[in-house]
Amino acid sequence: MKTIHLVLITLLFSTLGVAQNQIDIVIIGGGAGGTSAGIQAAKMGAKVQIIEATPWLGGMLTSAGVSAIDGNHQLPSGIWGEFRQKLRDHYGGAEALATGWVSHTLFEPSKGNKILQKMTEFPNLTIAFNAKYTSIEKLDDGWSVSYQQKGKTYVTTAKILIDATEIGELLPLVGADFRLGMDAKSDTGENEAPDSANQIVQDLTYVLILEDKGDTPEKKGLVKKPNDYNPQAYECACNRESGEMFGGVSSCEQMLNYGKLPNNKYMINWPNCGNDFYLNWPELTTDDRQNKLKEAKDFTQGFVYYIQNELGFKNLRVAEEFPTGDNFPMIPYDREARRIKGKVFLTVDHLEHPYDFNLYRTGIAVGDYPIDHHHDKNPEAPEIDFINIKIPSYNIPIGSLVPENVDNFLVAEKNISVSNIVNGATRLQPVVLGIGQAAGALAAIAISENKKPSEISIRKVQNTLLEYNAYLMPFIDVKIEDVAFAAMQRIGASGILKGTGIPFKWANQTWFYPEQIVSEYEWKNGLLPYFSQLENLPASGKGVTLKFVIEIMKTLNPNYQEQSLLENWESWGIKQSADGNTKLNRRTISIITDRLLNPFDKEIDWQGNIISN
Secondary structure (H helix, E strand, C coil): CHHHHHHHHHHHHHHHCCEEEECCEEEECCEHHHHHHHHHHHHCCCCEEEECCCCCCEHHHCCCCCCECCCCCCCCCHHHHHHHHHHHHHHCCCHHHCCCCCCCCECCHHHHHHHHHHHCCCCCEEEECCEEEEEEEEECCEEEEEEEECCEEEEEEECEEEECCCCCCHHHHCCCCEECCCCCHHHHCCCCCCCCCCCCCCCEECCEEEEECCCCCCCCCCCCCCCCCCHHHCCCCCCCCCCCCCCCCCCHHHHHHCCEECCCEEEECCCCCCCEECCCHHHCCHHHHHHHHHHHHHHHHHHHHHHHHHCCCCCEEECCCCCCCCCCCCCCECCCCCEECECCCECHHHHHCHHHCCHHHHEEEEECCCCCCCCCCCCCCCCCCHHHCCCCCEEEEHHHHCECCCCCEEECCCCCCECHHHHHHHCCHHHHHHHHHHHHHHHHHHHHHCCCHHHCCHHHHHHHHHHCCCCCCCECCCCCCCCCHHHHHHHHHHCCCCCEEECCCCCCEEECCCCCECEHHHHHHHHCCCCHHHCCCCCCCCECCHHHHHHHHHHHCCCCCHHHHHHHCCCCCCCCCCCCCCCCEHHHHHHHHHHHHCHHHCCECCCCCECCC
């Protein structure tokens, strides 16, 4: 039946003169998540196409102008780390990117786009720019996507479809169940959630990039006063109250330096009496949304007019950063999307207390940004002190990318299965790059094994991501350069040795403490869920020595020979002495556990529970 269906579609479109393309994976949206998914899947040999509505890649990173990276400065996971290194290479090192005080990594959006386009140069990855999908059809074993580009209609058929749009556009189109707006406390179990659900989304922002032109007498780059200009809307922009976020803003110049970019440019994305704008897009038609976005642009234009005229910064002119007639970015910065109902549902309780649950074992991306919501421009939004919901750094479970009711469909943006509150942390650029990378890896493995994404081994996806330098656990003190990086990540993701989480200002932390000595009891207790045979083995609070390692091994395998461990000791990258008196640290125990016991051989389910063999 499937073959007949595809033949009929092929004959129909051939008759109509419609160009066709048959591939493995089609990604709608070339933003941060979609681009990352495309790169990862292409690296793994899948045939991929990205359909992107603008002429750029990067979405919020570039096309929306939000080129100040939020978070993950000490977690350069996978493609995020690769992208950041290319920025450093271009600008001349890490310090050259630390131009504004909101971030360690700031860059010109146009340069970010060029780097991403270079990173996507694979023969098996094609990108349809300035293309808009017009229909999506579910086939027996895949998808058919029609799109228009330069007045011509194209059709792509693929086994796997990925929604990487900025607001989860595809979810209602493919019949996926989703959440939208603020969740009710009864739905999430979160004490901080409102009693009743609503469809209120975060404020969006139309960014502008300004450039310091000095004392030039030319008027180019000075904005006109909008018709509905109201200076009172912006008059407290330079007077942010002191607080944990950044401390007080002492001057208007300091406010502008918030998003200062290389080459004397400035990102205008200011939350305090700045250019945030509330748009109730869930209840708008496509045309109505475009009309309201014009109001958002006007509001940002009013803020820039205020900066240039009321504050006196006429040296800051609108930069010609984007290929648009008005020099605005191609898209707004949407902070929130429709959120799929996935195999798992990540709530703030999971983030606050990760080891009370097993979801951390299924991690595929990491983040350290706090829960940050923008609701200042909507007086109807319930009062929630989001920023004071304290969490350590966290990871994203793979089940949040996989819908519960649609096969061969994944999400790879701000549309993952999280609560509204959690979205305030997971929406940031490095996290979304990691989400996209994981979606690309999962899809590519499904293609290679001719299975549905929901049928793929979670541990296989995690091991694949480790091969590409991605983090599973957000350990701030476990560096990619360490030869034991993958071992410590796996042992951390198994729960055999747990990390210590610390809510810490705007860069939350989780420490693994690789040099800390491991007690016999801690190690044995961590191994028990995987090896019940150890139940009756005596274990003290003393540090593990080689003798106890051998006791563990002989309990599991009476024929185990100590010599095999000693022969591989140095080649495995163990730095401690192999004498019988040395107390072994968490780095060494991670290597030994990973090499000798390989707990990742034990499969887990979506909830992180170990599947009995």
